[in-house]
Amino acid sequence: MDELAVEVEGVVKRFGALRALDGVDLRVRRGEVYGLLGPNGSGKTTLIRCLVGLVRPDAGSVTVLGRRMPDLGVLGRVGYMTQAPALYPDLSVAENLRFFATISGARPSIDEALRFVDLEERRDSVVATLSGGMRTRASLACALVHRPELLLLDEPTVGVDPQLRAQLWDRFRAMTADGTSIIVSSHVMDEAERCDRLGLIRLGHLLAEGTAAELRQRAGSDQLEDAFLKLAAEEPGA
Amino acid sequence: MNAHRVLAITRRLLAQFRRDRRTLALLFVAPLLMLTLFYFLLRGGGGQAAMGVVNLDQGPLGAAVADQLLHSAAVDAAKMDAATAESRMRDGTLAGYVVLPASLTASAAQGSLRPEIHLEGTQPGPSAAIVQATGQAVIGGIGTLAGAAGVRPPQFAPAVTYLYGGPDLDTLDYFGGAFVGLVVFFLVFVITCVSFLRERSQGTLERVMASPLRRPEIVVGYMLAFTILALVQALEVLIFSLAVLHIHNAGSVLLIFGIEALLALVAVNLGIFLSTFARTEFQAVQFIPIVVVPQVLLSGVVVPVSAEPGWLQVISNVLPLTYAVNALRDVMLRGADLTWSSVQLDMAVVLAFGLAAVIAAAATLRRQVA
Numbered sequence: 001m002d003e004l005a006v007e008v009e010g011v012v013k014r015f016g017a018l019r020a021l022d023g024v025d026l027r028v029r030r031g032e033v034y035g036l037l038g039p040n041g042s043g044k045t046t047l048i049r050c051l052v053g054l055v056r057p058d059a060g061s062v063t064v065l066g067r068r069m070p071d072l073g074v075l076g077r078v079g080y081m082t083q084a085p086a087l088y089p090d091l092s093v094a095e096n097l098r099f100f101a102t103i104s105g106a107r108p109s110i111d112e113a114l115r116f117v118d119l120e121e122r123r124d125s126v127v128a129t130l131s132g133g134m135r136t137r138a139s140l141a142c143a144l145v146h147r148p149e150l151l152l153l154d155e156p157t158v159g160v161d162p163q164l165r166a167q168l169w170d171r172f173r174a175m176t177a178d179g180t181s182i183i184v185s186s187h188v189m190d191e192a193e194r195c196d197r198l199g200l201i202r203l204g205h206l207l208a209e210g211t212a213a214e215l216r217q218r219a220g221s222d223q224l225e226d227a228f229l230k231l232a233a234e235e236p237g238a
Numbered sequence: 239m240n241a242h243r244v245l246a247i248t249r250r251l252l253a254q255f256r257r258d259r260r261t262l263a264l265l266f267v268a269p270l271l272m273l274t275l276f277y278f279l280l281r282g283g284g285g286q287a288a289m290g291v292v293n294l295d296q297g298p299l300g301a302a303v304a305d306q307l308l309h310s311a312a313v314d315a316a317k318m319d320a321a322t323a324e325s326r327m328r329d330g331t332l333a334g335y336v337v338l339p340a341s342l343t344a345s346a347a348q349g350s351l352r353p354e355i356h357l358e359g360t361q362p363g364p365s366a367a368i369v370q371a372t373g374q375a376v377i378g379g380i381g382t383l384a385g386a387a388g389v390r391p392p393q394f395a396p397a398v399t400y401l402y403g404g405p406d407l408d409t410l411d412y413f414g415g416a417f418v419g420l421v422v423f424f425l426v427f428v429i430t431c432v433s434f435l436r437e438r439s440q441g442t443l444e445r446v447m448a449s450p451l452r453r454p455e456i457v458v459g460y461m462l463a464f465t466i467l468a469l470v471q472a473l474e475v476l477i478f479s480l481a482v483l484h485i486h487n488a489g490s491v492l493l494i495f496g497i498e499a500l501l502a503l504v505a506v507n508l509g510i511f512l513s514t515f516a517r518t519e520f521q522a523v524q525f526i527p528i529v530v531v532p533q534v535l536l537s538g539v540v541v542p543v544s545a546e547p548g549w550l551q552v553i554s555n556v557l558p559l560t561y562a563v564n565a566l567r568d569v570m571l572r573g574a575d576l577t578w579s580s581v582q583l584d585m586a587v588v589l590a591f592g593l594a595a596v597i598a599a600a601a602t603l604r605r606q607v608a
Contacts (some may be wrong), residue, residue, distance in 0.1 A: 052448040072450045080448040086441035088250065090257045095250070102246035103449045126257065142445070 004063070005030045005150050005181035006051060011060035013046055013204075020046040021057065022204035028183055028197075030149075031176050035195030036185040037228060043204040044185035045083060048152050051183070052080050065149055076105040079148030083155050085139035089128040093119060093138050096127060097145045106146030113141040116171055118164060133159045140168070144175075151175070153184040157191065169194050189224045202232050239458065243451055247459025248466075251433070255467065261429060265467060269421045269475050276417055277483045280410040286314045287364030289371075290323035290335030297343020298386075302379035303353070304338060313371040327356065333364035336372050351376055402572040407486055414485030415494075415566035416539040418475055422498050423505045423559055424530055426468040428523075430509025434460065435522045438513075457600045461506050468502030469495075488573030493581075494566060500588040501562045507595030514602040533559040538567075558591035 008026040012019065021043050028034040036044045049055040050062050053070040067074040087096050094110055101108030114120045117137035122130060127138060136159050144151060151172075157165045169191070172182055176196075184195065192198055193212050200207040200215070208215055208231045212224055219227035255261060293304040307315040318326070323335035334357035339345075345352065355372055357365045403411070437443045446456065476494060479485045487494070512529065516522040534540070536550060537559035543551055554560050565584035568574035574581045 054444060054448055072452065075448060076450040078448070080445065082441055082444055084441050086445040088254060088442060089440065090254050091250065095253055099246055099250045100445065100449070103243050103446065103451050105240070105243070105450055 007063040011057045033182045035198045038201035077149045079143035079151040081143035085135040100142040101145045104146040113145040117141045151182045244459045248462040251463035287333040287367040292337045294340045295342035299343040300338040306375035306378040334368045411486035415570040416563045426505040434513035454600045464506040472498035489569035503592035510599040561587040
């Protein structure tokens with residue numbers, strides 16, 4: 001089995017004059033939690049969209065779970081949580097989960113997904129009646145209801161309270177122990193600390209890569225946030 | 239194509255509609271409301287043109303003509319003097335009045351009849367009714383006078399035969415078939431177009447596109463759900479039109495339903511296809527004046543296609559609704575069945591439009607968000 005979950009090589013994506021991704025190389029191992037860190041507009045979402053074929057790169061190649069993208073078949077093994085919760089507001093939580101599992105070609109594990117996000121009690125609630133944080137959790141449940149091998153999370157814990165956020169991270173950890181790979185974009189530094197490896201992305205460039213400790217050491221800083229700012233300042237285009 | 243995935247989309251859409259009461263009302267209550275309004279507008283019975291009759295003639299002809307007008311079913315006539323008639327026409331309560339001059343009987347004897355008709359003039363319908371009723375009253379008046387004088391007047395009694403329809407066929411019967419098609423087409427098109435757009439604007443399309451679903455599976459899933467809704471709506475419209483409004487039908491109810499089903503297929507796929515050219519629901523609604531209104535005007539619903547200028551007929555002949563309306567009228571008014579080549583052609587053309595719309599919808603749906 002290929003030990004890489006994701007391999008991105010020299011990916012370039014332009015939107016008009018803007019180079020949203022400017023030659024990105026990225027390798028994520030199976031069973032790894034990889035954090036994409038960067039400010040708004042740095043290219044995190046575009047990179048994640050490239051991984052699921054929603055954005056077609058102008059140059060470079062993307063390989064997901066051993067399959068060169070675009071490849072529809074592999075998408076059934078990938079879970080994708082969009083930045084804004086993508087749910088059908090007039091369906092119940094369980095109906096949303098069942099739908100996303102079925103289109104992914106999987107037998108739905110609705111109860112398990114609901115337990116994961118602590119939303120079992122709202123199983124039959126119509127999504128329109130949920131709070132913002134609950135919608136975020138329901139959206140996360142939809143991304144993992146088909147037990148994907150690769151989970152792509154675009155700022156997954158926005159609006160989730162700190163206690164549940166810690167709990168979710170523990171559960172992400174448990175998933176990776178089963179071999180699931182997770183790529184998570186964030187600009188929350190305490191989340192970044194929980195990732196196995198981090199990629200700092202800015203203006204479509206991957207500035208630096210490594211564990212949180214390695215990045216702090218490289219920048220000579222105690223704080224990851226400071227390290228990120230220093231590394232960004234070293235970048236020639238900065 | 240994976241049936242599980244297609245049916246997942248269909249089931250999801252139907253579940254969404256079950257909870258969306260407003261859309262359900264638009265689909266199932268609005269058509270009844272529209273048809274009922276058509277019914278009262280076209281068959282309501284009220285509103286003959288109000289006219290005044292000013293008889294200045296002392297002779298028998300003036301009285302006879304006035305009497306005919308007062309008993310006419312085509313106008314609502316009342317006797318009055320010239321000043322009252324003029325002022326009531328000016329204040330809008332009369333559509334016109336006729337003055338039977340003092341010399342009417344005398345001049346009739348010399349072969350000249352010159353009643354004066356004064357019309358308010360802005361409404362062609364009532365104006366024409368007054369002119370026509372006056373003409374008939376004069377003919378009728380002369381007839382009664384001739385009879386009274388012992389002269390046997392000529393009787394005008396043509397023997398009329400009808401190839402289709404009959405003496406009881408009215409305007410609603412003529413428009414009915416077209417309305418049945420139009421209502422289904424219009425509502426199904428709008429709801430499909432807006433629902434598909436909502437999928438885009440609420441971000442779920444991005445999630446759906448990041449799954450193994452193929453584009454034709456999405457289109458077929460949508461098509462199935464909306465076709466089911468459209469067929470239920472078509473059935474409701476049909477039952478209401480025939481059983482409640484008693485719109486004339488000389489043909490097979492099943493065939494009418496078949497034509498409606500084909501039209502729904504076109505409407506659903508045209509809705510999906512065009513929704514890919516809009517970014518918001520607001521933009522989707524803007525397709526109504528571009529797509530729906532020209533079809534309503536040019537498909538023979540209001541004015542027969544054969545009465546249009548030649549260059550407009552060219553446009554009418556490439557609109558799916560033209561063929562559906564034609565087929566519906568053939569069946570409902572003329573009792574046509576599937577052995578008629580015109581019905582076969584019309585239905586084949588509508589089906590071809592439907593299939594072209596399916597292909598266009600699947601082809602224009604993009605996986606990429608950017």
